[in-house]
Amino acid sequence: MDSPEKGWFSLLEMFPGAGFLIGLGTLSGLLFYLTSANSGAMVMSNFSSSIPKPSQDGAKWLRVFWAVLTAVLTIAMLVAGGVTTMEYATLIFALPVTVIAWLVMASFSKALRMERAEREGRVLRRHSAAAHGGHAPERTWRQRLERMRSYPSTKQVAQFVERTVQPALADVVREFGKQGYPATLDLVPNEQTGIPGHALVVTIPGHRDFHYQVQAVEAPVPTFGGRMSRQTDVYHRVEVFTQTGSEGYDLMGLSPQQVIDDVLDRYEAHLGFLTYSTQHDYASVLTPSIVTATGAISVLEPAEPPADAVKDTADSGPKA
Known part of the structure; x- marks a missing residue:
């Protein structure tokens, strides 16, 4: 209860071959984290750079920068307060993204109305x-x-x-x-x-x-x-x-x-x-x-x- 992040490993210790299972679980967790971190770093590099062609992504060095920064922030939050602190921080960081999502939906609604008006105008x-x-x-x-x-x-x-x-x-x-x-x-x-x-x-x-x-x-x-x-x-x-x-x-x-x-x-x-x-x-x-x-x-x-x-x-x- 005091350390929720240890609960998964405590469960694995109850099974035969606990060392192997814990190593496999740790590797699986790292793979899940790395996949998500890589995707997030790519998106942030695209958002923070000027890309001439839609088929291209942001510079690789910029992707590495965002990946390292994300890792440092994650480790800092875990050291500062554990999983609970990271959960609260995640909610706080998600708030600006929610505002952006609402703006995107408003813009999309405007575009749909414009297309409807243009289509009806062509019919007229x-x-x-x-x-x-x-x-x-x-x-x-x-x-x-x-x-x-x-x-x-x-x-x-x-x-x-x-x-x-x-x-x-x-x-x-x-x-x-x-x-x-x-x-x-x-x-x-x-x-x-x-x-x-x-x-x-x-x-x-x-x-x-x-x-x-x-x-x-x-x-x-x-x-x-x-x-x-x-x-x-x-x-x-x-x-x-x-x-x-x-x-x-x-x-x-x-x-x-x-x-x-x-x-x-x-x-x-x-x-x-x-x-x-x-x-x-x-x-x-x-x-x-x-x-x-x-x-x-x-x-x-x-x-x-x-x-x-x-x-x-x-x-x-x-x-x-």
Whole structure:
């Protein structure tokens, strides 16, 4: 009762071959502890370092540091007060993790609500959605066949972004400006690939701005091969990013007109997202709100596009 940590060994002493059983039990306990300590050290090293690729882990020296620190703290608590002290300390250390878990759940709930509003917004705009939730631009059958076994190099992707994507986005920004929409096109450095991205932002006063960012990302080359040299096992995709992350499709090989069409499709879907979100009780999560003089919170109505733009959208109908 005075030393609970000795209870396990006292039990083993009652069996034949107590020395062997105690040694085996000690070894098993060390293996369980080392496995948990290694996992915890890896997680803490990942959290305390900047990792360029999701498939990588933190530096090994940082993992060793956290493992040693955990071991020292454990030994110190055992020496100071035994198992009881370590149990209390574990509860105290777990409190910040509980707060973080609640924040993660709140963030996840916000993301789910945003995805729901975006999905409903696409339905309102009568857009067909891909199975993964994104809306990829239409390709001709020749373009689809070209992309099936093509894994472009860094140079090819850089040329495509410079010669096709950038001019197309610049044309869209100029046209937005002519029609009275405040829009900007910024260069986004990318240290991982060395290929700068381009971010198109249309400001919608009082609402979530429209973001359309094109960024080159690395992807593994399938094991069944491709056209490029097998000197590397990765290639680059030209993906579209919005405020909720990557849309999951590749722009590589499209024409400037197809890129422009994709921007307009995304913009229409964003307007549908704003329309849906302001019609539901998500003001504190999805859309900005204003506080009136009486202290009441009111949701801003979505910005309406020009009448001619609405007419063009209505006349065009849903795309196949």
